[in-house]
Amino acid sequence: MKGSVAYRSIQKRGLHIGLLPAMAAAVNGATPITLDHDLDVLPEVGRNLTVSRLADLVDDLAARLWAAGVRPDEHIVVHKKANADVWVLACAASRIGAIPVMLSPGLDARTVGALLERVGRPNLLTDEHKLDVLAEVPVAELTRRVIIVSGERPGAQSLGKFAGAPRVRPVVRPIDEAAVITHTSGTTGLPKLVVHTPRTQGIRLKPQWRLLSLMREPETVAVHISFVHSRMVAAMALALLREMPVLLMNESDPDTVAELFLRNRPGFIEALPNSLMEWESLAEDPRKPFASVKYFSSTFDAIHPGTMSRLLKSSERRGAFFFQIYGQSEVGPAVGRAYFRGSAHKANGRCVGWQMPGGAAKVRVVNRDGERPSEKNPGFIEVAWPGLAKTYFAEQDRYDTNRFGDWWRTGDVGYFTRFGCLHMLDREVDMIPGVRSSLEVEDLVLSKLPELSELVVIQGPAAEAIPVICTRDDQPLDPARWRKAVAGFPQLADPVQIPQAELPRTATLKVQRLALADRIKDQLKNRT
Incomplete structure (x- = not known):
């Protein structure tokens, strides 16, 4: 199977993360996956995998979850220490038709308890460390069953106990039903649970697949983003189907990162904006850890022009550029733009990009006070396309307040320039009187x-x-x-x-x- 064939299949049938590793293995099972840490659930597998090995691990863990009693249509909250096995376990749960609910390891116990209650007695897949953190939360009352990745705890089943469980046939969920649930950032209170379907996850690959198609050869891609975020689903699908070797990173310490880059020589880095800011000092490192990087990419939040400029100047690749995508969990990628070595430092950081080609999202700015949106009078930024998240779990009314027919109100304010560039000035809730942005x-x-x-x-x-x-x-x-x-x-x-x-x-x-x-x-x- 070729990657383009697999991609067309996803556009027709949706992106099912439980099937993705096996699909990617059919494209190229030898594609390497390198980790900078051991998997908590299976530390013995080491840090150097192939896509074929990954597919087998997912199949194995899916069998163990089935043996533990998890069944199709059940919700399984994945909440454990930050580790790439968070994504691997989500794939395993999806493979047997369960619905992974991805909760950040950074959430406090009160928030986790409230979200467990909202989901309604889900399975909880966790570790001993998080059970200690949740000691004051009535976990037994809020969950159907508790499964830990390793070790032993009273009242919990360990996946280690089910090693060698018989493999089970994959279960494919309906294309427009919940497939994965992630949560919003929680910057304005208790996080909302965002429901993604196979169709919405597949559609979100469209604009980025087209961009990656411009690459002449596969490049090693270093991924440093939250393992529980919806962006992780897209990043791994794109990289594996494009046969791009992957470096999955958990570490953010600049010295450690420098060693990783010098050893693995990535050509593509996808990272959080704040991680890239933390790594800026490496631009002055005489070992030149960014020398091999041709493509920098970031989503989640706008990144400062100075950061992009310093990173680009530290690359020794001809034509190096930084691609920024503006979007959010509810809408996926909305607009994007490229920054280049010679001009990034002069860029207006509020210009987050233009609408992308290839069946991508539509974006508009609507008035807030009856006047036409402009630089001095920014309006509400809204997005429309079939890639919009389906709903907020158990909060349909809250979802509906932001939905206007086909359009989703992002909560950001901004305006379009006469050249069609979207300028995002602030979150509406963060606006300060007398401050434009x-x-x-x-x-x-x-x-x-x-x-x-x-x-x-x-x-x-x-x-x-x-x-x-x-x-x-x-x-x-x-x-x-x-x-x-x-x-x-x-x-x-x-x-x-x-x-x-x-x-x-x-x-x-x-x-x-x-x-x-x-x-x-x-x-x-x-x-x-």
Whole structure:
């Protein structure tokens, strides 16, 4: 089977992640998959796999889940330590017709308990560490059964117990029924559970498949994104069907990352924006860990132009470019644009891209107050295409409030330029009176102060714009340099510096702005 044949099959029948490894093995079973860590569920398999080996592991784990009592149409919450086996186990659950519900390892126990209750007594696939974290949650009451990946715990079944279980035939779920459930970032409260179907997952591959088709030869792709995110489904499907060797990364420490890149020489990096910011210092590394990279790609959140410029200049590949995709869990990829070595530093970071070709999403901006959307009067950004998520699990009314016929309101505000570029200025809930765009302020100030590792502009208790800053190695910031950098933004209050480790983040490392704002308000209140 050729990758193009497999892709056409997915467009017709939907993307079933339980079938994906076997499908990719039929395309090229020898395609290598390298890990930077051991799988918790099967540490003995090592860190160097092939797609054929992956397909066999998924089949094995599917048999073990069946032997443990998991059946088609049942929900199985996957919540364990961050590890690539999260995605492997989700594939195994899908292979027997169960519906994996992917919960970030970064969620606190209260949130996990609330989401277990929302799903309605699901199976829970976890590990001993997470059971300790959930000690105060009535797990036995909230779940149908508890399965751990290894070890022994009272009241839980261990997958190790079912080694050698008879293999079972795959179960294919209906194309328009729930296939995988992920959750939103939780930046505005309890995360919403986003329902993806085989059809919506398959459709989301369209624009990126066309872009990857422009590559002359397969390149090793390094993937450093949340294993529970819907983007992981698309990233792995695209890479494996395009016969691209994969480096699946769990580590983010720059020194470790440098060693990985020097050893594996990726030509393509897909990573979280904040991970790329953390790795910026590697651009100055004399070993040149980014020298082999021709393609950088990022989704989840807009990335600062300075970061893209430094990464591109550290590549030694001709024609290297950075492709940014704007979207969200509910809509998938909406718009995108490429940045190049010679111009990335001059780019407007608020320009998140143009609508992509190849059956991709449609995007519009609608007015918020009766006036035509513009730079000075941004409107609501809305997206329409068959790739929209089906619903929010157990919260149809909440989903319906954002759905306007075929159109989904993203919660972001922005405008189109006369050249058709979508500018995203802010989340509606993060808008601050007197500030055109907090994200724009952050872009511009970060470009002037390389000693900053993060800058987040939040709304203070008196509706003032408070810049919260973090510096590299948490060093003190020179006040004079700060005043010079923000001279064009008189609406900013004095900065509040905190250690980088104290920034509240989501599973995809986005800063939880509302949580940060609440924390800073309490901090300022205690000072008075």
